[in-house]
Amino acid sequence: xxxxxxxxxxxxxxxxxxxxxxxxxxxxxxxxxxxxxxxxxxxxxxxxxxxxxxxxxxxxxxxxxxxxxxxxxxxxxxxxxxxxxxxxxxxxxxxxxxxxxxxxxxxxxxx
Amino acid sequence: xxxxxxxxxxxxxxxxxxxxxxxxxxxxxxxxxxxxxxxxxxxxxxxxxxxxxxxxxxxxxxxxxxxxxxxxxxxxxxxxxxxxxxxxxxxxxxxxxxxxxxxxxxxxxxxxxxxx
Numbered sequence: 001x002x003x004x005x006x007x008x009x010x011x012x013x014x015x016x017x018x019x020x021x022x023x024x025x026x027x028x029x030x031x032x033x034x035x036x037x038x039x040x041x042x043x044x045x046x047x048x049x050x051x052x053x054x055x056x057x058x059x060x061x062x063x064x065x066x067x068x069x070x071x072x073x074x075x076x077x078x079x080x081x082x083x084x085x086x087x088x089x090x091x092x093x094x095x096x097x098x099x100x101x102x103x104x105x106x107x108x109x110x111x
Numbered sequence: 112x113x114x115x116x117x118x119x120x121x122x123x124x125x126x127x128x129x130x131x132x133x134x135x136x137x138x139x140x141x142x143x144x145x146x147x148x149x150x151x152x153x154x155x156x157x158x159x160x161x162x163x164x165x166x167x168x169x170x171x172x173x174x175x176x177x178x179x180x181x182x183x184x185x186x187x188x189x190x191x192x193x194x195x196x197x198x199x200x201x202x203x204x205x206x207x208x209x210x211x212x213x214x215x216x217x218x219x220x221x222x223x224x225x226x227x
Contacts, residue, residue, distance in 0.1 A: 036216075043114070044154075044201065044218040086154065097144030097205045097216060098167040101154035 002027050004087055006102035013077050014110050021072040021105045023087030031089035033063055033070040034099065039083040047072075047085070057081070077109045113138065115219035117202050123225045129190040132222045136183050136204030142166075143185040144216065145177060148199040157200075160185055189224075197226045 003026040013019055025031065033050040048056045050063040050070060061072045070087055084106050088099040116135040124130050136143050144167075145157040156169040160179035177187040183204075189196055200223075203216040 043220055046215045049215070096167060097142045097159040097203060098156050099216065100156070103153040
């Protein structure tokens with residue numbers, strides 16, 4: 001079964017502290033992994049995807065196929081990072097608008 | 112380009128009624144997906160349409176249906192509303208392969224449905 005687990009509903013850190021939002025997945029085949037973010041009163045939007053291997057707003061995410069994890073990391077959290085973060089795998093072999101979203105983790109960065 | 116537009120933004124219905132929600136994708140996007148967002152279940156995939164054809168369907172009862180028009184605009188319909196259908200319904204559009212943004216979903220602001 002396709003499943004995504006984000007074990008933390010809420011992650012609260014102080015500004016400048018490192019952040020790691022965990023994501024574990026169970027997905028047949030080799031999925032493409034995404035992190036989506038929803039800032040307060042804004043639309044859900046793509047933050048980054050594993051295939052791009054890029055850093056967006058200081059965030060990176062490494063796909064660990066052995067552990068089936070795709071944790072999102074940032075070395076120094078900023079207050080503007082406070083938002084809801086969703087991990088989502090998608091079938092890689094074809095373009096699809098079907099994503100399996102995790103329950104989401106609310107990141108709260110305190111001043 | 113204008114973003115994904117959903118109407119209405121808010122609506123209140125009573126049990127047993129039906130509702131139709133509308134979504135206009137980003138110009139040039141031919142794929143439209145629908146998601147239901149609730150505090151308890153999170154984001155759940157409803158269905159996806161591409162070129163007026165349903166490509167994928169989630170695990171929702173047949174009361175949930177959708178369609179897509181030739182201009183890529185999409186509607187979803189929920190019949191015989193139940194209290195548990197209260198949710199934020201999100202629409203997302205996606206560009207075609209080879210454009211550099213393939214796979215990225217662009218979401219609307221959602222239609223918040225309250226069933227009394």
